[in-house]
Amino acid sequence: MARRIKIALVGNPNTGKSTLFNLLTGLNQKIGNFPGITVDKKIGQCKLAQDIHAEVIDLPGTYSLYPKSKDESIVFQVLANSEEVNYPDLVVLVVDATNLRRNLLLFTQVADLGLPIILALNMTDIAQKEGIDLDVDLLSQRLGVQIVSISARNNLGLEELKSAIVNSNSILTQQESVEVSLFAPKAIAAVKEKLNCKQDYVALQILHQYESLNNLSPSDKQAVSDIVLLTQFDTNEIQTKETIARYRYLSGALLGVTKDTSANKKFALSDKIDTIVTHKIFGFAIFFFILFFVFNAIFTWASYPMEWIENAFLAISNFGHEHLPAGVMTNLVLDGVLSGLGGIFVFIPQIAILFAFISVLEDTGYMARVTFMLDKVMRKFGLSGKSVVPIIGAFACAVPSIMSARNIENWKDKIITIMVTPLISCSARLPVYILLISMVVPKTLYFGFLSLQSITLMAMYLISILAAILVAMVMKFFIKVKEKSYFIMELPVYRMPRWSNVFYTMYEKSKTFVLEAGKVIIAISVVLWVMATYGPTQKFTAIEQKYEQLKTKNPQAKIELERSEAAEKLENSYAGILGKSIEPMIKPLGFDWKIGIALITSFAARETFVATMATIYSVDAEEGESETLRVKMSKAMNPETGLPVFTFATAFSLMLFYAFAMQCMSTIAVVYRETKTWKWPMIQLVYMTALAYAASFIAYHCFK
Amino acid sequence: MKLSDLKIGERGTISFFTDVEMSVKLMEMGCLPGEVVEVERFAPFGDPIAIRVSGYQLCLRKSEASMIIIE
Structure with missing residues (x-):
């Protein structure tokens, strides 16, 4: 019988958690050394052994279950709610062996949620190189969980980790680190009864986080809020007590586990690099x-x-x-x-x-x-x-x-x-x-x-x-606000980039671009081509008749006539009409109606500028010879002045317009999603367009 | 004495915090009372500060460091 196990990867930022995820699932994705780069919920499939498959979820890196951002709050919500679709059968907690104590704070918290845990001890090789000796067996005995030493960077210990996952069972073995119920006995008991939850620590976290938990109903939230008031639950005070208690437990648990085998300063090379890289000059x-x-x-x-x-x-x-x-x-x-x-x-x-x-x-x-x-x-x-x-x-x-x-x-x-x-x-x-x-x-x-x-x-x-x-x-x-701003951040040790990840990022981003932006661009290109080729029938027939007559009169000037016929057709096509209708508005910026068409299509996405130009100028192309867009555009003449359309002033004005204008539907959508109101995207759209117009106007008139 | 008063290379032991909200965040990152901290460097404009605490490098603003009382 095939068996499926759901696994959650949890750990601090910069522990190599995402690298391990890539190794396990083969589904490579972007990894970063920067705290919090793993933003979305990432799920991959992994074959552990014959007939045993795992669904692995990569949770955002966090230092504790107390969230400091929206991303971090996902971790508790996935791990605490057994009705959640991604609720795991097993947690693999990834820790950085060079910084055990801080990494294990999260371990003790997750262990108290009542899930089976395996500890993946990453970077043991680096720890050894830096002179930190670890007694893994002793630590495993003290914490009561299985520990597997790995090096995600060098692809070591992966098979051992897989077999540890396969052989794990659902019986909880972890030692109790702190007596959670002592922090707020009455409040915890009340929440456990009210929400029917089994774990003391889940109840305690709900008391801290209830306002932002998505799975709680409004009436449950109200009930928890009442308990908070009734028992005078002081979030900061209780969190402080808990953190100190956990660290005290860890100091004891790590006694004799880590041994400093060298007197040398740790990470001396990283320190030297920092001296130069963050130097004033x-x-x-x-x-x-x-x-x-x-x-x-x-x-x-x-x-x-x-x-x-x-x-x-x-x-x-x-x-x-x-x-x-x-x-x-x-x-x-x-x-x-x-x-x-x-x-x-x-x-x-x-x-x-x-x-x-x-x-x-x-x-x-x-x-x-x-x-x-x-x-x-x-x-x-x-x-x-x-x-x-x-x-x-x-x-x-x-x-x-x-x-x-x-x-x-x-x-x-x-x-x-x-x-x-x-x-x-x-x-x-x-x-x-x-x-x-x-x-x-x-x-x-x-x-x-x-x-x-x-x-x-x-x-x-x-x-x-x-x-x-x-x-x-x-x-x-x-913008006025009372909230304090703070900046407490880990400076990770310098590491060599993983080239395979770099290449994969290049591939993935290019692919996303071609597929996502590509759809819009192709659609717009086709629409444009149609709009540039067709126009109101009456006018088109009139033009065709006019040139038919001229051609019979002067058959020797046929090529020239055909060219001006095409130009006249474009001018009277639907695209031309649209471009012309906005021409009075953009003329002060040095743009003609052809650029006007590009500006309109660019409001969907800026990427369409070049494609639009290519379509318009290939419609406009001289018969018989194909040239690159660049050549065609440089040859474009202004029919009124007889000078090139793309002078330095026009080009610079156009570049400034593209630099400042909000010409991206996706950005507007994402700003709306992140701010949850139309106010900010609208302010952005208005101020950026105004800025673009003003900058282009000034630039055009200065360089003209 | 405040942590923000230390110079590069100087050490101190954290005694207590003057801001409760900030102290919770700092403690999670390993800045606990009794822990030894060493100032490693200042950013080019003198702020933030990079400190070494429980074996790793942490950076924080001067205003935040001034809430950490050391001895």
Whole structure:
């Protein structure tokens, strides 16, 4: 008979819990060295032995069952409620062997919830190297649970852990660490009776957390609230007593278990790295060097694969036009769908490179140092050091970054972070910048390696950071709050990044992008192609008739006439009409109606800019020859002035508009989800659009 | 004496906390009365502080460190 076991992975942040999850389930996902990177509930399947399978849930890293954020509160809710779908048969508690006592605090709490536990002692190899000797058998005897030494990083002890899980049974063996009922005898007894719960510690946690527990009915909440009042249950005082009692128990339990075998200072290398990396001058120099290195890599390394992708799509399109029967379907597939697809795939190199860097910076522990270094500066702007992670993440994408802002405990810090995060130039703006920069900025090289284009790109990013800072400073004065902000954070030891995880992150993010953003982009490309190809029948017939007559009159000017016929058709198509209707509004910014069409479609997602341009300009293309979008756009002329449409002023104005405007439906949705009100996303939409318009207006008139 | 008054490399033993709410969070992270703490470094702008406590590095703001009374 096949057996299925439900397992929950629980542990402090930075214990290698997510790495173990990857090893067990093979379903790789993003792991980080930064506290609290594992945000969502992650479930994977694992084959333990012949006919024995496990469903593994990776719970958010936490230091205790007392939650400090929304993510951490999931841990208690999953482990305490036997009706919860993910309620496990067994908990695997992952602990960092180099820091046993603090890690075991969570163990004693989880053990008191009345679930069978296996302790996975991770990083024993590192502990040994640092001169910490552990008597695992003695510890196992004292705690009353099975302990398996593993090294998730080096793939050691995994088989032993699996067989320990298979051989575990549902009888609780853990020793009692503290007498829980003594902390609040009356209140605990009352809650146990009222809610029919068996464990003293579950009752005690409910007394602390009842307000935020989702599984309690309003009447149950009221009942617990009454008990709290009646018994004068003082949360802070009782939690203090409990924490001290647990640590006292652990000091005893660890006596003789850990032996310091070397007199050397622990983690001396990590300490040396910190001296340089968080240094007043070197620290910032390194930080800016890393930022520049990342942007330079995105621009220069990615340019080769991007060119291959561009050329490949061009070749396919040419081949198709030559070999497929001419007609509406062929045009729709090649000029609508295929050009849309090209617009998606060309992003992949940049997205992959950006996420590779972010993954490395998190995995090594560097991101935590950046948080540490910048906290004081960030606080001046109404943010917190912890805002650095969402803000740096926003260079990739605002959506996951806004979700990661959950880890900021203070409400005001969190709201301001969420409000300014979409201003940071995300990867979706990158193709817009790259396309426009490559058109109007010369390819000058300084000192043989500093390219003017890279510097311009970096300037765009700096402008976005500056805007975020200024907006945060303004918002600091408008948002009032009583709650205290705090910043108590572990600085994890530096570690080498796990390259397999880096590559997997690159693959996973690119795939998500192609699948998620891709759907929107293809849909919009097709709609656009239709709108750009068709128009009101009367007008179209009139144009066709007019050119028919002209062509019979001057057969030698046929090619020229066909080109102006296509242009006139586009102008009178549905897309043209839409673009023209907003032209008066965007003319002061230097944009014509074609850019207007791109602006409209970009409100769904910025990524569509390039695809939209590709569709519009391929409709507009000269017969007979296919060129890359860049070439077509540079050749575009303004019919009124006879000058190129994309001058430096227009391109710069357009880049600023894309830098500041809230052109992303997903971001609006996620801000609504995180703030639970339409107020914040609406404020964001209005202020960002106004900012974008003003910035573009000023830029266009300064450079014109 | 407050923890925030220590200089780099100086140590002290935690005696008590002046803020209840903060003390709960600090204790969970291993900052218990009786525990020895050592100031390891300051952030480039002098705040926050990185301290070593129960074998690992913890960082906290000066304002938070000033709530920890040491001897």
